[in-house]
Amino acid sequence: MAAGESGFEAGPAAIAVAPNGGRRTRADHPALPQTADELAETAAACLEAGAAMLHCHVRDRDGRHILDADAYREAIAAMRRQVGERLVVQITTEAVGRHQPEEQMAVVQAVRPEAASLALRELVPDAAHEAAFGRFLAFMKKERIVPQIILYHPDEALRLKDMMARGIVPFDDVPVLYVLGRYAAGQRSAPADLLPFLAPAAPRFGHFMVCAFGAREAACVTTAAALGGHARVGFENNLYLPGGTLAPDNAALVRGVTDALAALGMRAADAERLRADWTLSAN
Template sequence: MAEDPERQMQAVALAVAPNGGRRTRADHPALPQTAEELAATAAACLEAGAAMLHCHVRDREGRHILEADAYRAAVAAVRRAVGDRLVLQITTEAVGRYRPHEQMEVVRAVRPEAASLALAELVPDASHEAAFGTFLEFMKAENIVPQIILYHPDEAVRLKDMMARGVVPFDDIPVLYVLGRYTEGQRSAPADLLPFLAPGAPHFKHFMLCAFGAREATCVATAAALGGHARVGFENNLHLADGRLAPDNAAIVRGVADALGALGLARADADGLRAQWAALN
């Protein structure tokens, strides 16, 4: 039986962030770093229920890089492994190493399907707004889907103001709410989501959530029950919902997929996620 299109439009997209820019194999031996390891992880996470892969690439020493050739190699390897059955999103995260123009340049060079953009990094003050607006115009023309990372509700207010003033050339835009920061021992809780969804807070039709620590699954399930989408994986968390160390990213994805099913929530596949994004504008 064919998938109900309306159900796909309402379904929860489950993304995996399998490595991030900070963790190494010292944190977990199954953390993927090479293009081939990312491809194998992508295939396993697709089977476990993921619709999207959030991709970081590393140099030979395992350090986070924003280099076009490394991204091209990773994209090619993942596409060989899963075809178009996963949305492939690259990161522009600075990790203290890159400036805004360098973060934007890698997207221009790679032209990926999607890219995540931290508002606080790319627009640290008003003097960066014009360059950011021009960059988003490029992404729109190239059909590259932006996802704006928001670490605090005040950033959501700022983003909506930029949209109202025409700096952001989209009627609506996908966002990622991050519960917490990259700090030692960071632990997120479901209640951390409430300020983003409070009455009077800016509303975005498509929001995704990621959270730090062992309550990751509870946090993203809460977001999904409230109309959002979920991003999980070793970037922010190494544990299963019961507190055990996860053997790999696919185990985390599978656990969250099962939890969403237990809540009666349908899961979007990659084409369903693409359709949800396309419907925003």
């Protein structure tokens, strides 16, 4: 359940898994999935561990991050064969320092996925890009593609709310992802990094999710869930279990959060619940 304007209300928390990202390779972890079939196997294992969504990056034959419609279609088809509709599959538009906003938007328009993540600072680097971003979001709304806006700093939340107030964002509310510690020294996140996003004067969004870097990933996202948010874990940002040992696979990171929620008397939301929550916030 999402956070309301008057406070925070904890309910079933959706767990998303980001199993590979755009930069890590098997040199970082031998179980990092790269191919469509490996993503499908990871999807099935993470679904069993409690995930409701998979955040998907695709790679070329050399293992490099790409924004390629055919590669996305292949990966999505492979995951659907394994898990059906029991996981939300969200594609990334991440630039990884190579892709321009036009390319990032074009891949979503070509694939027409169920959901896509959009980094505000990448898609709208300055005011000159606002109009194109607004048209792109209008396309996503028409096609019923759920956007999740990635915010790295509380100032970006203020900017997004301003764009909503000016009618550039054609949604009454929009799901967001708060990234903790992306630009901190050593990229090591702590639960307190969430507090500026949730300060009394900070903008409120009906559906927020949190991801974090380093071995305190589980603590960060569990804190978010207890405050009415949702969790994203996975090898994209972290390879380690809370005790500091290397995780054997992505499913172990998902299971750790599922168990942590259970210890707090909470349960993990399934894909059906996540879709229902997103439908309410994206109308």
